[in-house]
Amino acid sequence: MTEKTVVDLAAWQDLHKQAAAWRGRHLKDLFAEDPQRGERYRAEACGLYLDYSKNWLDEAALTGLFKLAEERGLVARRDAMFAGEHINVTEDRAVLHVALRLPASAHCLVDGADVVPEVQAVLQRMADFSSRVRDGSWLGASGKPIRTIINLGIGGSYLGPEMAYLALRRFRHPRIEVRFVANVDGAALEQALAHLDPAETLFIVASKTFTTLETMTNARAARQWLVAALGEAAVAQHFVAVSTNAEAVRAFGMDTEHMFGFWDWVGGRYSMDSAIGLSTMIAVGAEAFFDLLAGFHAMDEHFRTSPLRQNLPVLHGLISVWYNNFFGAQSQAVLPYAQDLRRLPAYLQQLQMESNGKSVDLQSRPLPVDSGMVIWGEPGTDGQHSFYQLLHQGTRLIPCDLIGFLEPLAESGAQHDLLMANLIAQAEALAFGRTAEQLREEGAAPAQIPFRVCPGNRPSNILLLEALTPRALGILVAFYEHSVFTQGAIWGIDSFDQWGVELGKVLALRVLEDIQGKAQHAHDSSTQQILARYRAARKG
Ligand code: F6P
Numbered sequence: 001m002t003e004k005t006v007v008d009l010a011a012w013q014d015l016h017k018q019a020a021a022w023r024g025r026h027l028k029d030l031f032a033e034d035p036q037r038g039e040r041y042r043a044e045a046c047g048l049y050l051d052y053s054k055n056w057l058d059e060a061a062l063t064g065l066f067k068l069a070e071e072r073g074l075v076a077r078r079d080a081m082f083a084g085e086h087i088n089v090t091e092d093r094a095v096l097h098v099a100l101r102l103p104a105s106a107h108c109l110v111d112g113a114d115v116v117p118e119v120q121a122v123l124q125r126m127a128d129f130s131s132r133v134r135d136g137s138w139l140g141a142s143g144k145p146i147r148t149i150i151n152l153g154i155g156g157s158y159l160g161p162e163m164a165y166l167a168l169r170r171f172r173h174p175r176i177e178v179r180f181v182a183n184v185d186g187a188a189l190e191q192a193l194a195h196l197d198p199a200e201t202l203f204i205v206a207s208k209t210f211t212t213l214e215t216m217t218n219a220r221a222a223r224q225w226l227v228a229a230l231g232e233a234a235v236a237q238h239f240v241a242v243s244t245n246a247e248a249v250r251a252f253g254m255d256t257e258h259m260f261g262f263w264d265w266v267g268g269r270y271s272m273d274s275a276i277g278l279s280t281m282i283a284v285g286a287e288a289f290f291d292l293l294a295g296f297h298a299m300d301e302h303f304r305t306s307p308l309r310q311n312l313p314v315l316h317g318l319i320s321v322w323y324n325n326f327f328g329a330q331s332q333a334v335l336p337y338a339q340d341l342r343r344l345p346a347y348l349q350q351l352q353m354e355s356n357g358k359s360v361d362l363q364s365r366p367l368p369v370d371s372g373m374v375i376w377g378e379p380g381t382d383g384q385h386s387f388y389q390l391l392h393q394g395t396r397l398i399p400c401d402l403i404g405f406l407e408p409l410a411e412s413g414a415q416h417d418l419l420m421a422n423l424i425a426q427a428e429a430l431a432f433g434r435t436a437e438q439l440r441e442e443g444a445a446p447a448q449i450p451f452r453v454c455p456g457n458r459p460s461n462i463l464l465l466e467a468l469t470p471r472a473l474g475i476l477v478a479f480y481e482h483s484v485f486t487q488g489a490i491w492g493i494d495s496f497d498q499w500g501v502e503l504g505k506v507l508a509l510r511v512l513e514d515i516q517g518k519a520q521h522a523h524d525s526s527t528q529q530i531l532a533r534y535r536a537a538r539k540g
Pocket of ligand 1: 154155156157206207208209210211212215268269354498501
C-alpha cells in the first residue's frame with residue numbers, strides 16, 4: 001500500500017482548519033484569557049528551560065500537532081534511528097550520531113556489530129593525543145611545543161568545531177590557539193598562517209570523505225608552507241587527519257597512525273562530537289569534551305524516552321512546522337544572547353538547511369508541502385541595532401528563538417543583567433507590541449503614531465540554560481538536532497543526505513577546465529560571457 005502523503009492525513013487537514021480560524025487572534029488576548037499561560041506553556045529537561053508560551057498555540061493546536069506526529073509515526077522513526085536502522089535510505093546508511101555520546105558501558109548495534117567499543121577507542125586516542133599537545137610533550141619537528149592548531153575543513157568538518165571553540169572560550173587552554181580555514185579562497189589560509197611559526201603549528205585535516213576539494217586544496221597549500229620551512233620529514237609531526245577514509249589519507253601522503261577515524265553513519269553536520277571535534281578537545285581538554293558528550297547524551301535520552309507533550313525537541317520541531325506549513329513562515333531567526341555563541345546561527349544553518357532542504361519524500365514523490373525554513377541570526381544585542389526593525393514592524397512572519405544564560409559569560413557580570421534584560425524585553429516587545437493608544441498616552445506626536453505602532457503578535461521561544469558550559473552546549477546542540485529530526489519526520493523526507501550540493505561541485509570542476517583552457521565546454525550565453533571576461537582579466 002502506498003503511504004499517504006502528509007497532506008492526506010486527517011491531522012494535517014484539521015490543523016489547516018485551525019490555522020484558518022486562528023487569523024485575528026493576538027498573543028495579547030491569549031495571555032489575557034489565561035493568566036497562567038506563562039506557566040502552562042513551558043517545559044524543562046536536562047537544565048534547558050523552554051518557554052513556548054509566546055506562540056500562536058492553544059490546547060487544540062497543540063493536540064492537533066501531537067496528533068500529526070502520531071499519524072506520521074514520529075515515535076517509530078525516532079526508535080528506528082536509535083536502533084541503527086538504515087533510515088538514511090538514499091545512501092542506505094544508519095544515522096547514529098547518538099552513538100558517539102553513549103556511555104562506555106552502553107551497547108549500540110550497527111548492522112549486527114556493537115559500535116560503542118570503537119567509538120570509545122577513538123575517544124581514548126583523541127584524549128591521549130590532546131593531552132600530549134596540551135602538556136607540551138607532543139613536539140614539532142624542531143622540538144618546540146605546539147601553540148597554534150589550524151583546522152582545515154569545511155561544512156560539518158568546520159562549523160561545529162569553530163562554533164564550539166568560540167562557545168567554550170572560558171574553558172580553553174591558555175597556550176593553544178585554534179584557527180579555522182574552510183574557504184577555498186586563498187585569503188582564508190593566508191590570514192590563518194599570518195605571523196605563525198611553522199615549528200609551533202599543527203594542522204588537522206578534517207574531512208569525512210577526504211576528497212572535498214576545498215579542504216584538499218588548503219591541505220596541499222598548508223603542507224607546502226610547512227615543508228618550505230621545515231622540510232618533508234616534518235609533515236608527520238605537524239599534520240594529523242580526521243576522516244572515515246583511511247585510503248585517501250594514505251594517498252595524500254599522511255601516516256594513518258596520525259589519523260582519527262569515524263564512520264559513515266555519522267553525517268558531516270552531525271559530527272562535531274566525533275573525531276571531527278579533535279580541535280575542540282585539544283582546546284578544552286578531554287574532560288570538558290566528555291562533559292560536552294554527556295550533555296548531548298542527556299538530551300538524546302530525553303528525546304528518546306519522554307512523552308511527546310513534555311519532549312523539548314519535539315515541541316520545538318512541531319511549533320516550527322506549525323508556522324512553516326500552516327502560516328507560511330519562510331524563515332526562522334536564532335538569536336543567542338551570548339557573544340560566545342555568535343557562530344551558533346551559522347552552525348544551525350547547515351544543520352537545518354542541509355538536513356531539511358529537500359523536495360522529494362521517502363517514497364520518491366515530490367513533496368506536496370514546504371520543507372525546511374531559512375535559518376539565520378546574529379547574537380543579541382547586536383542584531384537589535386540591525387534587523388530587529390523588520391522583526392518588530394516588517395510585514396513578514398519570522399518566529400524567533402531567543403537563547404540566554406542565567407550565569408554571566410564574562411568576568412564583568414554586571415553587564416549580564418543588561419544583556420538578559422534585553423532578551424526578556426525583546427520577547428515581550430515582539431509578543432505585545434505598542435498600540436496607538438499607548439503612544440498617545442505617552443504623548444507621542446500624532447503624526448508619528450502610525451509609524452511608531454508595533455503591532456506585536458510576533459512569536460518567539462525563549463531557551464534558558466544555567467551557564468555556557470560544555471555540558472550545556474551539548475544539550476543545546478542535541479536539542480536542535482532532534483528538532484530537525486522531528487520536522488523531517490513530519491514531512492517524511494530523508495534529513496540525512498545532501499545530494500543537492502553535488503551539482504555545484506561537478507560544475508565547478510567543469511568550469512575550472514574552461515578557465516584553465518583544458519576544455520571548451522558548452523555553456524549558456526550568460527556563463528560564456530562571464531567566463532570570457534574572467535579569462536581576459538586573468539591574462540591581462
Ligand atoms: O557540503 C556538502 C558536505 O558533504 C557536507 O555535508 C559536509 O559537512 C561537507 O561537505 C564537508 O565534507 P567532508 O567532511 O567530507 O570534507
